[in-house]
Amino acid sequence: MMNEKPTWRSTAKALLYLLPMLVITITFNIWPILSSFLMSFYTKYDYYTDKVSAMGLDNFKFLLSDPDFHLAVRNTLIFVAGVVPITVILSLVIAILLNQIKWLSGFFRTVYFLPFVTSTVAIAMVWNWIYHSDYGLMNYFLGLFGIHAINWLNDPHWSLLALIIMTVWKDLGFNIILFLVGLNNIDPGYYRAAEIDGANAWQRFLNVTVPMISPITFLVSVNGIIGSFKVFDQIFALFGGTPGPGKADLTIVYYLYQKFYTEYKYPIAAASGVVLFFLILAVTLVQMWYSRKHVHY
Amino acid sequence: MKKKSWVKALLAVFTVSLAAGLTACGNSSSSTKSSGPVKITFWHGMNGPYAKALNSIISDYNKSQSKYKVVGTAQGDYTALQQKIMAGAKSHKLPTISQTTYTTVPDYVKNGFIEPFDNYIKKSDLSDIYPAFLSSSKYQGKYYSMPFSKSVRIMYYNPTLLKKYNMSVPTSWEEVQKDAAQVKADGIYGISFDKSFDMELEGLAKQNGNKLVSTDLTPNLNSKKTLEATHFIWDMVQNKEAKTAGEDVYGDRTFTSSKALFYVGSSAGISSMKQYAPKGFTWETMALPTYKGNKATELAGNDIVMFKDASASEKKGGADFIKFLLSKKETIKWSEKTGYVPLTKSAVKDSGYQAFLDKNPADKAAVNSLDFGFQSTAFIGFSEYRTDLLSAVDAMLTKNETPEKAMGNLQTQTKKIIKDNNNK
Numbered sequence: 001m002m003n004e005k006p007t008w009r010s011t012a013k014a015l016l017y018l019l020p021m022l023v024i025t026i027t028f029n030i031w032p033i034l035s036s037f038l039m040s041f042y043t044k045y046d047y048y049t050d051k052v053s054a055m056g057l058d059n060f061k062f063l064l065s066d067p068d069f070h071l072a073v074r075n076t077l078i079f080v081a082g083v084v085p086i087t088v089i090l091s092l093v094i095a096i097l098l099n100q101i102k103w104l105s106g107f108f109r110t111v112y113f114l115p116f117v118t119s120t121v122a123i124a125m126v127w128n129w130i131y132h133s134d135y136g137l138m139n140y141f142l143g144l145f146g147i148h149a150i151n152w153l154n155d156p157h158w159s160l161l162a163l164i165i166m167t168v169w170k171d172l173g174f175n176i177i178l179f180l181v182g183l184n185n186i187d188p189g190y191y192r193a194a195e196i197d198g199a200n201a202w203q204r205f206l207n208v209t210v211p212m213i214s215p216i217t218f219l220v221s222v223n224g225i226i227g228s229f230k231v232f233d234q235i236f237a238l239f240g241g242t243p244g245p246g247k248a249d250l251t252i253v254y255y256l257y258q259k260f261y262t263e264y265k266y267p268i269a270a271a272s273g274v275v276l277f278f279l280i281l282a283v284t285l286v287q288m289w290y291s292r293k294h295v296h297y
Numbered sequence: 298m299k300k301k302s303w304v305k306a307l308l309a310v311f312t313v314s315l316a317a318g319l320t321a322c323g324n325s326s327s328s329t330k331s332s333g334p335v336k337i338t339f340w341h342g343m344n345g346p347y348a349k350a351l352n353s354i355i356s357d358y359n360k361s362q363s364k365y366k367v368v369g370t371a372q373g374d375y376t377a378l379q380q381k382i383m384a385g386a387k388s389h390k391l392p393t394i395s396q397t398t399y400t401t402v403p404d405y406v407k408n409g410f411i412e413p414f415d416n417y418i419k420k421s422d423l424s425d426i427y428p429a430f431l432s433s434s435k436y437q438g439k440y441y442s443m444p445f446s447k448s449v450r451i452m453y454y455n456p457t458l459l460k461k462y463n464m465s466v467p468t469s470w471e472e473v474q475k476d477a478a479q480v481k482a483d484g485i486y487g488i489s490f491d492k493s494f495d496m497e498l499e500g501l502a503k504q505n506g507n508k509l510v511s512t513d514l515t516p517n518l519n520s521k522k523t524l525e526a527t528h529f530i531w532d533m534v535q536n537k538e539a540k541t542a543g544e545d546v547y548g549d550r551t552f553t554s555s556k557a558l559f560y561v562g563s564s565a566g567i568s569s570m571k572q573y574a575p576k577g578f579t580w581e582t583m584a585l586p587t588y589k590g591n592k593a594t595e596l597a598g599n600d601i602v603m604f605k606d607a608s609a610s611e612k613k614g615g616a617d618f619i620k621f622l623l624s625k626k627e628t629i630k631w632s633e634k635t636g637y638v639p640l641t642k643s644a645v646k647d648s649g650y651q652a653f654l655d656k657n658p659a660d661k662a663a664v665n666s667l668d669f670g671f672q673s674t675a676f677i678g679f680s681e682y683r684t685d686l687l688s689a690v691d692a693m694l695t696k697n698e699t700p701e702k703a704m705g706n707l708q709t710q711t712k713k714i715i716k717d718n719n720n721k
Contacts, residue, residue: 048386132544135335153544156695177444240492240546241376247688261380263681264404 004122034278038272047266059271069272071247072255074159075277079231079251082164084224087171088217094172095179095207109177124237127166128153139243153239156246161250167234171227173222182216183209222287230278232257252276334366338392338612340385341369342378342599343446346568350634358621365614375599386410391604394615399433399600399672400679402441403720407677411602417616425641427622429596429670436675442600443619446637448565449594450496450669451662452583457560458485467559470501470529470588476558477538488539489548489557493690494530497561500595501526503671504588508676511680514720516711518689519704524586527700531693534630541694553578558680561585563597564663568636571659582662592669598637629653638663677718685710 039045044054054242063069094112115123130137131152139149152162185268190208210217232253235243245248245256252272260269343351348371355369363571370392372378378396385391386408397405418440423431430444460584462480467473477487490497499509505522516524533539542548552560553574567582574580586592603623604617623625625644630650632639633653639645647662654661676682689707692698 035347044668046408103595125468151543240544242687242691258684261376261383262684263678265681 018179022158036270036273040274041266042267042270047264056118059267060275062268063271063275068247069252069255070252071128072252072272073248073275075249076229076251078153078160079164079167080225080228082161083167083228084173084221086164086168087175088221090168091172091175091219091220092179092213095176095183096205098176098180099183104254109180112176113171118220120170120233121237122168123170124234127162128238131162154245156244156248159239159244159248161235162229163238163244166238167228167231170234171224175224178216179213184212186212213290215297218291219296220289223282225283225287226280229276229283319699327476331714334364335610335614337365337367337394337611337618339367339376339615339618340372340381340392340395341564342372342396343374344371344374347446347635350631353634354622354627354631358618359625360620362617365617367614367618379612380411389606389607390656393607394601394603395613397442397602398443398598399442400675400683402436402600403675403677403679405602406436406441407718410607411441411606412440412607412612414443414603414616414619414651417612418443418620422623423621425643426672427640427642427667428561429667429672430640432458433596433598433672433675442602443623445599445601445619446631446635446639447596447598447623447640448563448637449596449663450500450561450585451564451594451666452585453552453560453562453580454583455552455558456579457553458555463559464558466583467586469586469590470504472535473559473586474512474529474530476535478536481536481538482557484553484556486538486540486557487533487559489551490530490534490541491562492542492546493543493694494534494691495686495689496595496597497530498523498527498690499673500593501529501583501588502516503593503595504591506589506591508674509686510672510676510711510715514674514675514676516708516715518708518711519701521605524700524704527693527704529588535697536695536713549573560675564638564660564666565598565636567659567663576717580659581661584662584666594670596670596672625668636660636663638667675713678714678720678721682711682714685714 006092011045040059041055041057043056043058045052098108100113101108132137133154135148135149136152138152142148142150150158154156186209191204194204194208230253231251235251235259237247237256239245239249243254253276256269256272256276259265259272330691339355341351342346342561352369355367359366372381375398379401382397384393391410402411423440426444430447431440434440436442436443451707455497458480460468462476463478464479467476472575474486474601480487489701500508502517502523505526507517507520509518509523510516529540534541540548540551542550544550547562547566548557549558549566549570551557555578565584570580585592601619603612603619622631623640625641627642627649628644629647629650631637632644632650639650643652654664673679685707689698689703692703693700
């Protein structure tokens with residue numbers, strides 16, 4: 001079968017096999033993307049009758065001059081820059097430690113994986129309590145080290161960090177599992193060869209582990225960046241349907257949500273989605289370019 | 298072998314298209330019906346005990362007559378309900394009637410979603426309803442919404458603490474402020490607010506002589522009167538004489554742990570206060586105090602609107618059901634079970650309801666407030682204005698922006714919202 005030459009017949013057959021998924025993807029992914037691209041250019045638009053009376057670049061001009069959108073972009077970038085590196089490094093370290101211990105490793109794997117399968121709303125409710133300024137666990141813990149109580153959820157200076165910490169904790173489990181898979185796939189022969197050559201543990205890590213799991217690191221970071229750019233549900237749940245104190249946790253998707261659902265400015269919401277699309281595209285392209293040089297398959 | 302896989306593939310395609318076809322059919326077939334009672338669909342945002350009370354009223358209605366059958370659907374909370382209405386309007390699958398806040402009415406009218414009740418409910422049927430509720434029902438001279446789940450802001454107080462400090466129950470905000478200054482030294486707040494004090498600000502501004510947005514759509518957000526009212530609250534918070542709830546969202550936590558003399562909250566919170574207040578903790582309620590000698594309290598809650606897409610007989614049935622909800626017996630039942638206020642004067646005067654109040658004195662404060670209740674001015678873009686209002690209050694609390702700056706910004710934003718939406 002595999003060696004058959006492609007013919008019209010076989011191509012048609014392949015298309016037929018692809019069709020069901022293609023129909024679903026086009027209806028629920030491709031078409032909405034195209035229509036939101038179009039919608040971002042509508043300047044006079046009735047959402048309910050789909051009547052477009054004027055088109056232009058006004059929505060993008062609005063975003064350029066809207067201080068809230070600038071704030072949203074800034075917060076999103078800080079969030080991505082905070083969450084992704086910490087998640088990648090921390091989950092790699094934990095994965096390596098888990099890989100070392102044989103005893104109870106299954107138990108720990110389950111424990112770390114639990115946040116991933118728990119609903120975001122439930123997680124946010126627990127963290128809401130952990131962060132509570134008067135009787136939260138976090139401030140109690142900091143108090144043990146003589147650090148003053150921090151008003152995590154009400155102080156604009158701290159609330160974005162609060163969100164980052166919660167997200168890192170939530171994302172760890174899945175990434176640890178991915179890293180564990182990567183670590184287990186490394187041929188022990190490499191380590192033995194390195195040992196014979198006199199490499200110490202750190203050198204083995206740097207010259208065997210890091211290059212060998214680079215495809216996983218790449219996957220985890222691309223996935224993490226895309227996911228973090230789209231952050232929304234954690235904010236909504238942690239701050240009770242607000243973008244944090246003093247809009248300190250207003251991100252691009254939260255901005256989009258507000259424009260769409262509370263301000264009924266549909267084309268502007270679409271335009272902010274388009275900006276987000278290109279932001280993610282740009283960052284991902286940079287990553288792809290970087291991966292060509294540094295990722296070893 | 299090859300033939301078989303072809304057949305399989307064709308079957309798969311067939312199944313997918315059938316499924317797609319079925320879902321499309323499923324939505325359009327409901328409109329064709331021949332006999333039996335007319336189905337009235339009713340979307341609402343009630344949950345828990347509120348939904349239970351509503352369902353029992355719906356089933357009462359369905360049993361009371363055979364022409365119509367009301368089917369209520371809970372759509373989650375108010376936010377989710379708004380989103381469902383938006384999606385329903387886009388796909389032309391709106392119900393006959395739905396609960397919604399009166400402030401969405403101008404937007405709904407602009408987009409042509411809703412039908413006024415003028416042709417379905419006689420003016421004489423409305424005369425019994427408290428005027429404050431009706432004032433928000435009217436938009437551009439027509440009755441577009443009917444009051445339903447309504448609450449007012451009331452003040453809860455801690456009689457034990459008042460007694461300890463030898464204070465009498467205050468009648469004015471000025472007294473409240475004096476009391477607050479007195480207990481501050483003991484680490485007790487005079488007053489506990491919810492996360493945002495926007496409703497109290499709106500009330501004080503009204504008491505001081507202007508609405509935040511007046512009926513002729515002039516924003517008064519940084520007028521002298523509004524700024525004075527804002528400072529009244531904000532200064533107390535800055536002086537630690539008052540506390541906003543922050544992450545607790547509702548201020549009852551500070552109040553029930555005896556860390557505040559007073560708590561301003563919704564009358565709909567009475568039932569949860571009864572349920573969750575610690576044992577041995579005593580609390581009582583009163584109508585909001587006067588400010589500069591004036592009484593006013595903001596009414597909150599939801600109305601019911603009727604959608605244009607419904608057929609004539611469905612609309613008739615929807616209106617008939619709403620009349621049923623407004624009837625003396627049902628509005629009393631609704632009020633007793635949920636803590637929302639009764640909507641008509643005759644219901645409040647009813648001897649049965651008065652006996653209920655004697656047994657539940659905490660519910661009196663809300664009823665006593667009805668005569669001086671008021672509602673915000675609704676306009677197209679209100680939802681955006683409200684988001685900005687909440688941001689302004691938040692900025693004063695979390696970023697320590699001065700009322701002059703925060704309310705000044707809000708004034709500019711609001712002017713723009715009103716102008717951009719061609720309200721005038």
